[in-house]
Amino acid sequence: MSAVTHEANLGRVFAEPSAYADPEAWHATVARLRREQPISKVVLADYPEFWAVTKHADVMEIERNPDIFTNEPVPALAPRRESDGAQAPMKSLVQMDGEEHKAHRDLVSDWFKPGSVKRMSDRVNDLARHYVDQMARMGGECDFARDIAMHYPLQVILSVLGLPEGDYGKMLKLTQELFGAEDPDIGRAGEDSSVLQVMLDFVAYFTELAADRRAHPTGDLASVIANAELHGAPLPDMDVFGFYLIVATAGHDTTSNSIAGGLHALIEHPDQLALLQERPDLVDGAADELIRYVSPVKHFIRTCRAPFTLRDVTFEPGDIALLSYASANHDEEVFEDPFRLDVTRANASSHLAFGFGRHFCLGAHLARMEIRAIFRELLGRLEEIALAAPPTFVQSRLVSGPKTLPVRYRMRPAT
16 A cells, blocks of 8 residues: 555545544544654545644644645635635635734733633623523533533523524524534535535625614624724725635634533543532633544644745645644543543643644634633532433534533532
8 A cells, every 4th residue: 555545545634524433433543643654644545635633743733834734725625626716705714824824813812811801700600590490490411512511512602702592593503504514414505505605604694683773882802893894994885705714613613612522531530520610610621622532623724835844844836735623632642541530730821722933823712711611610510411312513623522422410509
């Protein structure tokens, strides 16, 4: 078997959405790549050639050089299709580089700094309590992924943007369709398989939202974005919509997967679940370990702009590097016994689930707050919990986690 064929067969796990629906098999394959060929060239007929970057240090080195490895033109892996000529109707921070990225990020960065996020703690805690109360009312059995984890972060994001609760159902449907477009149970298969169409539906919704906030500005983030100026001129509509898109979707789906995946991990590691219940003071630190373990954002793509050597590979201009965050966060050289959940892990915050450097996730502080709040509330009331059936996982190469997490449990009343 030739080296290219060998690598392609292994490397297909990065490209096929269905591969991510079997986390154990995915990690076994990628652990082999980390050992044998940490930067692997993957040649597949239906995808652009790419280098799969699997080690923590190598992902960080590429992230440290954003002028050489850019987000443009394509920030995520997608199949090669001859008919692909249409451009996305909007551009968000993940598609920007350099000064353009900095100028746009500065427009909203104050909203996501720790001090600003802290002002939302009462609302986040209230929502966490609301959803744990809802879980308690469900009679000792629920699908935690669908009934709790999917809804709670979206309600937080609606609060940040200032959207009415009446729009909740529409936003839930669109965010699920966008990130779950490759999954037959979530995407619009049979109705409309085009991610572009989902984005156009977002545009229609955001057009109305922006018009309302320009006519009637309030103190919410949606108003800040709608009325923002860049270089002395109003922010173009498509940039406004791009902001709405990234806040509404990335702030929802990634956190919901971390919460559902985090509970699954705790159920699989009952000693760690018991430890958190005995020591609730550990929950704050445990949030990063749960995020590391789940790694909801599986990858981003960077395009090389100048020759760059890493290990035994020299990237040439035009080469594509797939940064596998899910692999880097399980790198044995950085995280001892990486497939064991350890809520006291001293270096858990060294994970790359939020990226690194210039493109570090704007919503990291808010995501941590949400995860801490829901687990602090839930673990303080759980008497016992177990899987009611095996979980299933979303088929998606970009953002994935538990699609279903059926659980049985017993809870004590709220105090």
